[in-house]
Amino acid sequence: MLTYSNHFDTQTLEAEILEKGFAAVKREADSGEIGYYHLPLSSQPLVEELKTLYYDIDRRFNTIAIIGIGGSSLGIKAIERLLRPNTPNAKKLIYLENSDPISIMSEMKQIDKFRTLFVVISKSGGTVETLSIFKRLIVSFELPLENSDQIFVVSDEDSILSRFADEHKLRRFVIPANVGGRFSVLSAVGMVPLTLAGFDTASILSGAQTFLNQFWNRQEDHMLQKAAFYVTHSEAYPMNVLFAYSDTFEEFGKWVVQIWGESLGKRNAQGSRVGLTPISLIGSVDQHSFLQLIIEGPLNKTVTFMHIEHSEEHLMIPELSLKHLEKSDFVNGKSFNDLINAQCHATMQSVLQSGVSVDEIAWKQIDEASVGELILYYELLTSLSGALFEINTYDQPGVEIGKQILAGYFQKG
Amino acid sequence: MLTYSNHFDTQTLEAEILEKGFAAVKREADSGEIGYYHLPLSSQPLVEELKTLYYDIDRRFNTIAIIGIGGSSLGIKAIERLLRPNTPNAKKLIYLENSDPISIMSEMKQIDKFRTLFVVISKSGGTVETLSIFKRLIVSFELPLENSDQIFVVSDEDSILSRFADEHKLRRFVIPANVGGRFSVLSAVGMVPLTLAGFDTASILSGAQTFLNQFWNRQEDHMLQKAAFYVTHSEAYPMNVLFAYSDTFEEFGKWVVQIWGESLGKRNAQGSRVGLTPISLIGSVDQHSFLQLIIEGPLNKTVTFMHIEHSEEHLMIPELSLKHLEKSDFVNGKSFNDLINAQCHATMQSVLQSGVSVDEIAWKQIDEASVGELILYYELLTSLSGALFEINTYDQPGVEIGKQILAGYFQKG
Numbered sequence: 001m002l003t004y005s006n007h008f009d010t011q012t013l014e015a016e017i018l019e020k021g022f023a024a025v026k027r028e029a030d031s032g033e034i035g036y037y038h039l040p041l042s043s044q045p046l047v048e049e050l051k052t053l054y055y056d057i058d059r060r061f062n063t064i065a066i067i068g069i070g071g072s073s074l075g076i077k078a079i080e081r082l083l084r085p086n087t088p089n090a091k092k093l094i095y096l097e098n099s100d101p102i103s104i105m106s107e108m109k110q111i112d113k114f115r116t117l118f119v120v121i122s123k124s125g126g127t128v129e130t131l132s133i134f135k136r137l138i139v140s141f142e143l144p145l146e147n148s149d150q151i152f153v154v155s156d157e158d159s160i161l162s163r164f165a166d167e168h169k170l171r172r173f174v175i176p177a178n179v180g181g182r183f184s185v186l187s188a189v190g191m192v193p194l195t196l197a198g199f200d201t202a203s204i205l206s207g208a209q210t211f212l213n214q215f216w217n218r219q220e221d222h223m224l225q226k227a228a229f230y231v232t233h234s235e236a237y238p239m240n241v242l243f244a245y246s247d248t249f250e251e252f253g254k255w256v257v258q259i260w261g262e263s264l265g266k267r268n269a270q271g272s273r274v275g276l277t278p279i280s281l282i283g284s285v286d287q288h289s290f291l292q293l294i295i296e297g298p299l300n301k302t303v304t305f306m307h308i309e310h311s312e313e314h315l316m317i318p319e320l321s322l323k324h325l326e327k328s329d330f331v332n333g334k335s336f337n338d339l340i341n342a343q344c345h346a347t348m349q350s351v352l353q354s355g356v357s358v359d360e361i362a363w364k365q366i367d368e369a370s371v372g373e374l375i376l377y378y379e380l381l382t383s384l385s386g387a388l389f390e391i392n393t394y395d396q397p398g399v400e401i402g403k404q405i406l407a408g409y410f411q412k413g
Numbered sequence: 414m415l416t417y418s419n420h421f422d423t424q425t426l427e428a429e430i431l432e433k434g435f436a437a438v439k440r441e442a443d444s445g446e447i448g449y450y451h452l453p454l455s456s457q458p459l460v461e462e463l464k465t466l467y468y469d470i471d472r473r474f475n476t477i478a479i480i481g482i483g484g485s486s487l488g489i490k491a492i493e494r495l496l497r498p499n500t501p502n503a504k505k506l507i508y509l510e511n512s513d514p515i516s517i518m519s520e521m522k523q524i525d526k527f528r529t530l531f532v533v534i535s536k537s538g539g540t541v542e543t544l545s546i547f548k549r550l551i552v553s554f555e556l557p558l559e560n561s562d563q564i565f566v567v568s569d570e571d572s573i574l575s576r577f578a579d580e581h582k583l584r585r586f587v588i589p590a591n592v593g594g595r596f597s598v599l600s601a602v603g604m605v606p607l608t609l610a611g612f613d614t615a616s617i618l619s620g621a622q623t624f625l626n627q628f629w630n631r632q633e634d635h636m637l638q639k640a641a642f643y644v645t646h647s648e649a650y651p652m653n654v655l656f657a658y659s660d661t662f663e664e665f666g667k668w669v670v671q672i673w674g675e676s677l678g679k680r681n682a683q684g685s686r687v688g689l690t691p692i693s694l695i696g697s698v699d700q701h702s703f704l705q706l707i708i709e710g711p712l713n714k715t716v717t718f719m720h721i722e723h724s725e726e727h728l729m730i731p732e733l734s735l736k737h738l739e740k741s742d743f744v745n746g747k748s749f750n751d752l753i754n755a756q757c758h759a760t761m762q763s764v765l766q767s768g769v770s771v772d773e774i775a776w777k778q779i780d781e782a783s784v785g786e787l788i789l790y791y792e793l794l795t796s797l798s799g800a801l802f803e804i805n806t807y808d809q810p811g812v813e814i815g816k817q818i819l820a821g822y823f824q825k826g
Contacts, residue, residue, distance in 0.1 A: 070701025085515050098698045099756060101726035101749035102498050103660045129697060131741035132730045132752065139731040163737040238713055239652070239690060247516045258702035265706025275710030277652060279692065284542060285511045287812060288483025289671035293678025295811030297688030300651055313514035317545045318552040324576040328544035330823045336514035339545065343512060346818035353814065398708030399700060401766065406759035410743045 002370055002377070008302070008357035010225045017232065017388065018224040024387030025380065026216070034394065035178030036379055039186040040209035040372070046173070046188060047202050050195040057196050061117040061150075062091055064193050065107075067137070068121030069097040069129045070258065072154075075185025075375070076193055078252040082371050083199055085248065085312045090198040096137070099129045104136065113141040119152045119193050123181040125159025128406075145170070154188045180394045182259045183379055186372070200368045207369025208376045215380055223377070226359060227384035230276060230302065234389075237302045237357065240276050241294065244306040245283035245344040248366065253280025256378055263382045265398070266391040274389050283307075284343045291347065295354045302357045307344040310365040311337040414777065415786055421715070421770035423638045430645065430801065431637040437800030438793065439629070447807065448591030449792055452599040453622035453785070459586070459601060460615050463608040470609050474530040475504055477606050478520075480550070481534030482510040482542045483671065485567075488598025488788070489606055491665040495784050496612055498661065498725045503611040509550070512542045517549065526554040532565045532606050536594040538572025541819075558583070567601045593807045595672045596792055599785075613781045620782025621789045628793060636790070639772060640797035643689060643715065647802075650715050650770065653689050654707065657719040658696035658757040661779065666693025669791055676795045678811070679804040687802050696720075697756040704760065708767045715770045720757040723778040724750040 029037035066073060073095050080093055094107050094116075118137065122130045137143060143151065145168040153165040153172040165172040173188035175181075184190070186208060195201045214220050230240060242249075242256055257278045265275035279301070281290050294301060315336045321329050331339050352358050361377075363370055386393025442450035479486055486508050493506055507520050507529075531550065535543045550556060556564065558581040566578040566585040578585040586601035588594075597603070599621060608614045627633050643653060655662075655669055670691045678688035692714070694703050707714060732746045744752050765771050774790075776783055799806025 069698060074702070098660055098695070099749050099753040100658075100660045100697075101724050101728040101753070104749060105726045105728055126738075126740050128741055128744060128752070131735075131738055132744055132749070135731050135733045135735065135741075135745075136728065136749075139733060160737045160740060164735055167736050238711060245513075247511055247513045254702070261703045261706040261710075262701075265708075265710025267709050273709060273711045275706050277692070277706060277710070277713075279690070282511070284513075285482060287815065288675075289487070289667070290674045291815070292809045292811040293674040293688050293690060295678075295814070296680050296686060297674075297678025297690070298651060298686045300690075311514050313518045315514040315518055315549065318548050320548045320552060322544075322548065322577055323580050324573045325539075325544055327539050327573060328541055328548075330820055331541060331545055332548075334823070336512050336517060336545070336549075339541070340512040340514070342819055342822045343815075346822060347815045349818050350811075350815035354811070396705045398705040398767070401708070402700065402704070402756075402760045402763035405762050406755055407743055409755045409759060410747070 001364070002373055003362040004220075004222045005360040005362070006222050006225055007352060007359055008229055010229065013225055013228045013232070017228045018221070021224050021227050021384040021388050025383045028383065033178065034383070035176045036180070036183035036186070037212065039179065040205045040212055040376070042176075043186055043188075043191050043205055044202070046191050047195055047205065050192060054196060057117060058198070061115055063094060063112065063116040064091055064197050065094045065096060065111060065116050065118050065137075066121060066193050067096045067118065067130055067134050069127060071123065071181030071184055072121035072127070072130070072189055073097050074251070074255040074258050075190050078255040079185070079190060079194055079199065079204065079371060081251040082248050082366055083368060086366065087199055091196070093193060093197055096133045097129065099132065104133060108137070108140060111141065113143070117150060117152065117196065118143070119154065120161065121154040121189055122159070122161055123156055123175050123184065125155045125161030152192060154192055182262055183394070185255070185375060203368035204372035207372030210369070211373040211376045215376075223381055223384060227381055227388060229357070231385050231388040233302075233357070234274065234276055237300055238277055239279055239301040241279045241281055241301050241303040242306065243281045243283055243286070243303055243347070245340050246308055247282060249306065250282055252374070253282070256280060259378060259382050262396050263386055263393045264389060264391070266389070268389060268391050274391060276385065283347065284340060287343065287347055294351055294356060299355055302359075303351055304359050304361060305344055305348045306361045306363070307341055308337075308363040308366055309341065312366070313337070415783055415790070416775040417633075417635045418773040418775070419635050419638055420765060420772055421642055423642065426638055426641045426645070430641045431634070434637050434640050434797040434801050438796045441796065446591065447796070448589045449593070449596035449599070450625065452592065453618045453625055453789070455589075456599055456601075456604050456618055457615065459604050460608055460618065463605060467609060467611075470530060471611070474528055476507060476525065476529040477504055477610050478507045478509060478524055478529050478531050478550075479534060479606050480509045480531065480543050480547050482540060484536065484594030484597055485534035485540070485543070485602055486510050487664070487668040487671050488603050491668040492598070492603060492607055492612065492617065492784055494664040495661050495779055496781060499779065500612055504609070506606065506610055509546045510542065512545065517546060521550070521553060524554065526556070530563060530565065530609065531556070532567065533574065534567040534602055535572070535574055536569055536588050536597065538568045538574030565605060567605055595675055596807070598668070598788060616781035617785035620785030623782070624786040624789045628789075636794055636797060640794055640801060642770070644798050644801040646715075646770070647687065647689055650713055651690055652692055652714040654692045654694055654714050654716040655719065656694045656696055656699070656716055656760070658753050659721055660695060662719065663695055665787070666695070669693060672791060672795050675809050676799055676806045677802060677804070679802070681802060681804050687804060689798065696760065697753060700756065700760055707764055707769060712768055715772075716764055717772050717774060718757055718761045719774045719776070720754050721750075721776040721779055722754065725779070726750070
């Protein structure tokens, strides 16, 4: 369970706008119009089904290669990175995402075709990077398609990729039609590779469901405040920084950047451009990079500090005093986790003092339930903010133009 | 050699402001006040000296562990990532940066103490993360200090770390006093580990020097335009995006974020907060994440597109048509590098159409000289912008408060 503290000024927020946000997401959930609200429950039977496959998969494969990009990879990477230290024996996951030939080649070199399960993930089924890489793998590893039990597909029910899977009698899993790609990590998109790799996905789902229940029961109204503050101050503070104090949040930060940026950068009903720009930082590293700008640059950012009280790793700073370096002895005998937590608190205090609006998310320790909770937290915060902006949180019309231009290049040439 | 194209409106930029920027950096360089302008020449003898050590180092060590954070690691990582595909046999580099115990433990597990050279890097000599990790390594690996030929130090001439090195007769290298940490990658900071690892640092320096000569000879005045455009539009466009189409730019993007954010986020002479916020994106991946926000969100960003014409890796998309997936056949028979370049151009066109100010940096291929050039390009652009903001580009007073608060915590407890 995470602890949330809003250190910004909540006095000026009108009750009406808070209720407007809550009512809008409630309506999305109750009407069934938006599907991600139901995934923590509806994915449970899927996880049970996947567990029955586990024994067989585990016997044959030691690696899962995920072919997917954007919403079809970011969430999986985020969860893997956070939970890998707790789950060191989970199967190796390889990600084939970008159309960058150097990356594709480097990942392909790690694949033992006899020990690798290939999971092809695309909501639309037509993602050009994913299909091109999939073709490369079929040819390079001479993968047989017909009836293959080495290729799984995750896609929309009626997509071209699902039809391809049926054509060749491949096992396939469905992303519900009302679940958008960037909101899909708790659907088959994340559950298939993570469960088969050996991660405890059931606990992720139950952590998410617990938080969702609390939210519907009005026990998490701090989120209504935060969304209302962000949206009503979006011109003064167009940027929202997530400053997470652990390297293991690096991929989670990228997932947040996607869900926040792609959902909230939109034209509203009046045709005006609205939106908030997400920025992901890692502490303490980015104290040596971005912090100066937050503290003395323009006051155009909010900052969320995130820290973990207990670490899996109890590594100590030795009681060692080196001649001329005594200046650093003030942390001798402390753990590195003490140091990084103290750095987070000291930085938060200095950022607050500089006049920046700050909030805080505190973890007891990293575990599956908390990871599920944090996913729901950011999904709900995105939906609340989108509702207050009066935009369609769930589409991405702006990226279509580039795809058409791209197709045009190749048809010409 | 890189090719630079400004696609934004340069008509409204007054000649006077362009000349002001140029004159300011020329004065910084000529007076010797700021040292990084001279590194491409002055580091050449250092590289020659390091080459004489190479044979001995190469015989003993297969790994170099870099203990440093911020300006003492970001530039090294950036260069390593870009040049590793060209230099596959360079020694393994391990980075010990963050106070995160999980990362430190995970990196320590990769260290064979008999085959690892430790390079401790800190400009001030007192960085708490660096000294704490160094102490941990001394104790965990039982490293002898006296006369050790396994520990190198890179620091300011008179720093406490340099005094420690002299105390124990360790080999040490000097960062010139007039070179700031985030501008130091072409000093001993980058040259020591990269040269000893086997990277062709002499060519990096000569690429940097060639570009610098061109800049002084007024052959790179597009930079004056770009800096002037950014600074005069900093309220309308407070964010500058670098959208680089190759995963190998990931660390370079972080280096840019540091140099840009920490140098330009400042109070000016009048006490006003000024600054520009850097954002680093990777294509095509972030087309599936951040692009929607650029195209339809608020017009508050400039975007620099960067792409590489030729790749080391000639990986092809096979001439394979899969039933139901024929939609993606338009790229069959092309190389992945063709695809990623076409994605960059299509995206750039769509971003331009949406009314965003864009510029472009084109690489023929990734090589040492171009990497040196790009480093100087961003350093000069930072200096030009800082001069036009009328701030001190080279200090970071805002981060001191947090350090004092941190020390206070531990002295109390």
